[in-house]
Amino acid sequence: MRILGVDPGLQITGYGLIEAQGAAVRLVEGGVIRPDSDLTLERRLLTLHESIGNIMGEFQPDAVVVEELYAKYAHPRTAILMGHARGTILLAAGQRSIPFCGYEASLVKRALTGNGNATKTQVARMVCYLLGLSEPPTPEDVTDALALALCHASPARQMFERPKGRRALPEAVARQL
Numbered sequence: 718m719r720i721l722g723v724d725p726g727l728q729i730t731g732y733g734l735i736e737a738q739g740a741a742v743r744l745v746e747g748g749v750i751r752p753d754s755d756l757t758l759e760r761r762l763l764t765l766h767e768s769i770g771n772i773m774g775e776f777q778p779d780a781v782v783v784e785e786l787y788a789k790y791a792h793p794r795t796a797i798l799m800g801h802a803r804g805t806i807l808l809a810a811g812q813r814s815i816p817f818c819g820y821e822a823s824l825v826k827r828a829l830t831g832n833g834n835a836t837k838t839q840v841a842r843m844v845c846y847l848l849g850l851s852e853p854p855t856p857e858d859v860t861d862a863l864a865l866a867l868c869h870a871s872p873a874r875q876m877f878e879r880p881k882g883r884r885a886l887p888e889a890v891a892r893q894l
């Protein structure tokens with residue numbers, strides 16, 4: 718399975734592609750997309766869309782993974798701009814019928830390190846360990862993207878995921894209550 722992790726941004730978007738077979742993972746590709754900051758917002762989004770679309774077309778990932786937006790940003794404008802970049806990634810994946818997943822940052826940290834409050838340095842060390850790298854990729858946007866892809870490939874992720882929506886208790890448990 719090929720998994721493309723993307724750390725979206727309007728200044729710099731990091732991406733990392735891994736291949737996972739069972740517990741084995743290997744790095745396929747990683748890099749950044751840097752839209753010209755002098756361009757208008759719509760032109761930067763177009764550059765991002767075309768660039769990530771080309772990467773998806775070339776490497777044919779089986780899944781695309783992006784970090785979820787969280788609810789409490791110190792600067793709400795940041796969330797709005799990140800939403801634009803994130804939406805562009807989703808559109809590119811949707812146009813190619815590639816399944817898309819989003820994970821909270823704390824889930825990514827827990828799946829890789831066992832600690833939802835791990836530092837960026839701790840996450841980077843695990844990315845290096847899991848992919849057999851001597852040092853973290855730079856810039857850190859690439860490392861963050863690879864962490865997302867590794868989280869998706871990790872069986873540990875399923876242990877830490879919160880169930881979506883309400884689920885009925887198993888009948889045997891409900892009888893005991």
